[in-house]
Amino acid sequence: MDALGWLAGTDYTIAREILQRGVAALYVVAFLSAVAQFPALLGEHGLLPAPRYLRNAYARRQPTLFRLRYSDRLLRAVAWTGAALSALVVVGVLQLTPSYVFVPAFLIVWFLYLSIVNIGQTFYGFGWESLICEAGFTVAFLGAWDTSPPITVVILVRWLVFRLEFGAGMIKMRGDRSWRDLTALYYHHETQPMPNPLSRTAHLLPKWWHRVEVLGNHFAQLVVPWLLFLPQPVASIAAAVIILTQLWLVATGNFAWLNWITIVLAFAGVSDGAWRWLTGGAPTGGIGSPDVPVWYAAVALLASALLVALSWWPLRNLFRRRQLMNASFNRWHLVNAYGAFGSVTKERFEVVVEGTEDDPHDPAARWLEYGFKGKPGEVRMLPRQFAPYHLRLDWLMWFLALGSRDSPWFEVFLLRLLEADRPTLRLLRLDPFAGRPPRSVRARMYLYRFATREEKRGTGARWVRSEVGMLVPPVGLRG
Missing domain, CATH: 1.20.1260 (Ferritin)
Structure with a gap:
């Protein structure tokens, strides 16, 4: 002994x-x-x-x-x-x-x-x-x-x-x-x-x-x-x-x-x-x-x-020149390589998903925004603390806005919204249609930045956003 x-x-x-x-x-x-x-x-x-x-x-x-x-x-x-x-x-x-x-x-x-x-x-x-x-x-x-x-x-x-x-x-x-x-x-x-x-x-x-x-x-x-x-x-x-x-x-x-x-x-x-x-x-x-x-x-x-x-x-x-970040060298995920933020994003883009019950081709159609639990959306909303809990959909939405090519899930996500799929809707903070299937959905890209102190006092908004373009044009179940 x-x-x-x-x-x-x-x-x-x-x-x-x-x-x-x-x-x-x-x-x-x-x-x-x-x-x-x-x-x-x-x-x-x-x-x-x-x-x-x-x-x-x-x-x-x-x-x-x-x-x-x-x-x-x-x-x-x-x-x-x-x-x-x-x-x-x-x-x-x-x-x-x-x-x-x-x-x-x-x-x-x-x-x-x-x-x-x-x-x-x-x-x-x-x-x-x-x-x-x-x-x-x-x-x-x-x-x-x-x-x-x-x-x-x-x-x-x-x-x-x-x-x-x-x-x-x-x-x-x-x-x-x-x-x-x-x-x-x-x-x-x-x-x-x-x-x-x-x-x-x-x-x-x-x-x-x-x-x-x-x-x-x-x-x-x-x-x-x-x-x-x-x-x-x-x-x-x-x-x-x-x-x-x-x-x-x-x-x-x-x-x-x-x-x-x-x-x-x-x-x-x-x-x-x-x-x-x-x-x-x-x-x-x-x-x-x-x-x-x-x-x-x-x-x-x-x-x-x-x-x-x-x-x-x-x-x-x-000590490799081309260091791998967050890599596993075996199937058991033991003794891995780690790292984070090897590159820093200078601008914040967000994908905003909307739906409508009106004719999507009508300029007067009323589009309503789906609310996510963690990712920025509505400009007045105070971001919440979720960690250590992991909101996986919200994180993937951030990568999507960065131009992630590994996003086949997003088309299925839009399909589930058109179906008003309950398990999918439970992943969200806000379903603007209260469980009803919308006629059409779309995804728009916005540039977000934090409001200055003066802007916050004047408007009450914590974010300032401007539209960049359309990521996914209006689609319905038949599309």
Whole structure:
């Protein structure tokens, strides 16, 4: 047992609680999101039906419970099961079981969500989907209370944070010039995919502050991640810097669970000793066994060796000239490459979808706008806070406005509006026809910008928009 003493991360018992419960809480959000949105987006009658996707050879090679059969009922059963198991971790019930129960249970959560991601197509093509999969697999091996958290797994969680932050920093420096000349934040708060209630306030801050923001971002993503691997208290300080910068991103935008899970994972750098210092010397830590049983040491070291072996490809990617962003190197979404906003959009375009019950060719036809839950639409409406919940349709609408070519779902979306399809309408904030099918729908493109303080006082509008052109001319069911 003494020979294995080095493996016991006895100074990271509080970190283990935060890591496992925090990641599990975000799994609850992710599974509930699937219950609410997957059938309408990807179900049997969805915009990109999963059964049709599963008929191609590539899909059948993916690890998923739905490989042989998909149904909306089975999807809901998988999602509710995953949410229930995750909730047991959040409240600490599963931690009371032996690690030979806890670890497989957490890995079941991971595989259930992986099964959903691997048939989610465009609607699940986000870096934070791979991130939550990798995080779930890794923190599972921190074990239950019958073992001390293995230090190798704690370090591998830090390695995940390093790739997440340093990868994002490098993709920015290699990408848009605005990150290098410190002007990126002149635009970002206004043009980010889904603004929140404070985004306009952040955008209207002085330009010198935006330059400070960019410098702070470079420091937090290019310098601080290296400090996570230094002895305490340096690692705890580095983790605190990452957490604080992520909280600023939480306060000024809606990025699903990306910032939230980064905050959770950064606690892998915070020692129990740091918590004792924060609480003025009050007794903290020591949650669970101080030892790592021999049998569990073998399990933890085997898992650690697997993750180290898989690290070669993302490590090489970090220093490649043509760095990949948000890439998975295996079908299991383990040890991925991450990054965000390698290019900054300078102008904000929005697709506005409208319908009419009148003759669409009549110049006097009354067109009514469909309201989305998260994306900007009506100019007076205050953007809402949704993160860590992920509004997948709204995010895809942002990519559509940028000219995404991977948008076959949009035609089907317009068809569902013409049919007044209830599951589809539930994805929206406002159906102007109260469940009735419109005669025709169309999609217009607008240029949006935040209203200045003077414009807001004069008109009450938070956005100023001007029409750019017609994306989809009026179409009806016969068209």
